[in-house]
Amino acid sequence: MNYLLSYGGGVNSTAMILLMEDTCEFQEIFQELHIVFADTGVEHPETYAYLDTMDAYLSDREQRLVRVAPEKSLLEMCKERNFLPSRMSRWCTKEVKLNPLWKYEAQVFTLNPKSEKVQLMRFIGIDAGESHRVRVSGYRHIKQRYPLIKYDLDRTACIRLIERRGLPVPKKSGCYFCPFSSRHELARLSIEYPQLFDEALRLEQSVNEAWSERKEPFHLIQGLPLEVLRQKRDEIIARYESKKLKKEMQPGLFDSLEAEELEEKLDSLPCLCGR
Numbered sequence: 001m002n003y004l005l006s007y008g009g010g011v012n013s014t015a016m017i018l019l020m021e022d023t024c025e026f027q028e029i030f031q032e033l034h035i036v037f038a039d040t041g042v043e044h045p046e047t048y049a050y051l052d053t054m055d056a057y058l059s060d061r062e063q064r065l066v067r068v069a070p071e072k073s074l075l076e077m078c079k080e081r082n083f084l085p086s087r088m089s090r091w092c093t094k095e096v097k098l099n100p101l102w103k104y105e106a107q108v109f110t111l112n113p114k115s116e117k118v119q120l121m122r123f124i125g126i127d128a129g130e131s132h133r134v135r136v137s138g139y140r141h142i143k144q145r146y147p148l149i150k151y152d153l154d155r156t157a158c159i160r161l162i163e164r165r166g167l168p169v170p171k172k173s174g175c176y177f178c179p180f181s182s183r184h185e186l187a188r189l190s191i192e193y194p195q196l197f198d199e200a201l202r203l204e205q206s207v208n209e210a211w212s213e214r215k216e217p218f219h220l221i222q223g224l225p226l227e228v229l230r231q232k233r234d235e236i237i238a239r240y241e242s243k244k245l246k247k248e249m250q251p252g253l254f255d256s257l258e259a260e261e262l263e264e265k266l267d268s269l270p271c272l273c274g275r
């Protein structure tokens with residue numbers, strides 16, 4: 001059997017590594033896991049920094065993080081096509097994330113697609129709060145497994161698992177010009193990484209120049225050109241911070257009983273597999 005863990009550099013897949021390291025159901029295969037990160041070439045700088053953290057963590061456990069990449073980065077693809085990914089057309093995921101992973105599987109494992117037997121298990125970090133995202137592989141010889149769902153770990157539990165291991169909690173991973181970024185994330189990018197923001201801005205502008213006959217201009221954040229977003233960034237960040245503060249001050253959202261239950265659940269993880 002071959003085992004591959006699809007690592008994304010964010011909270012969920014980091015927690016999945018820790019869970020699999022700890023839980024007796026998976027401990028036996030932990031050393032055999034191929035932990036693979038597909039690098040789009042335009043990951044957020046904080047995602048790249050976190051990969052270094054995980055490199056060190058895994059090498060202490062005689063494991064390693066494999067990095068794969070498409071032939072061209074997402075930026076090169078966008079420039080060549082004069083096209084950006086969008087919420088409606090998420091072509092990037094297949095081209096820069098899934099294809100390199102599938103290529104790796106085909107090169108490294110000996111798989112027979114005609115076989116009725118499962119030959120590859122893919123572990124995917126979807127948490128217990130997003131089980132609607134679960135998919136089957138579509139092949140009999142490849143099985144997709146979702147350890148965080150099996151052990152009922154939602155995002156809060158994943159964060160706590162990472163904190164308990166003494167690791168920093170990763171920021172939301174992804175490309176710096178992802179169409180799923182929030183206004184606040186792009187406003188921060190313009191302050192913390194102005195060169196990357198400028199790159200995204202140029203891309204957005206050149207796509208609109210090339211497709212000027214479109215009825216509606218194309219913007220990463222619908223209806224808000226990046227140029228305008230930059231002008232309004234202080235306002236956007238202030239609004240975000242104020243909402244966050246209000247949420248944190250709301251009593252009962254995550255009370256001490258829930259916190260205690262979560263700690264108990266994480267303490268008993270190695271026993272959950274039923275062995």
Ligand code: SF4
Nearest residue numbers: 092093174175178179
């Ligand atoms: S992070 Fe966003 S832009 Fe990057 S591959 Fe995923 S959906 Fe596409």
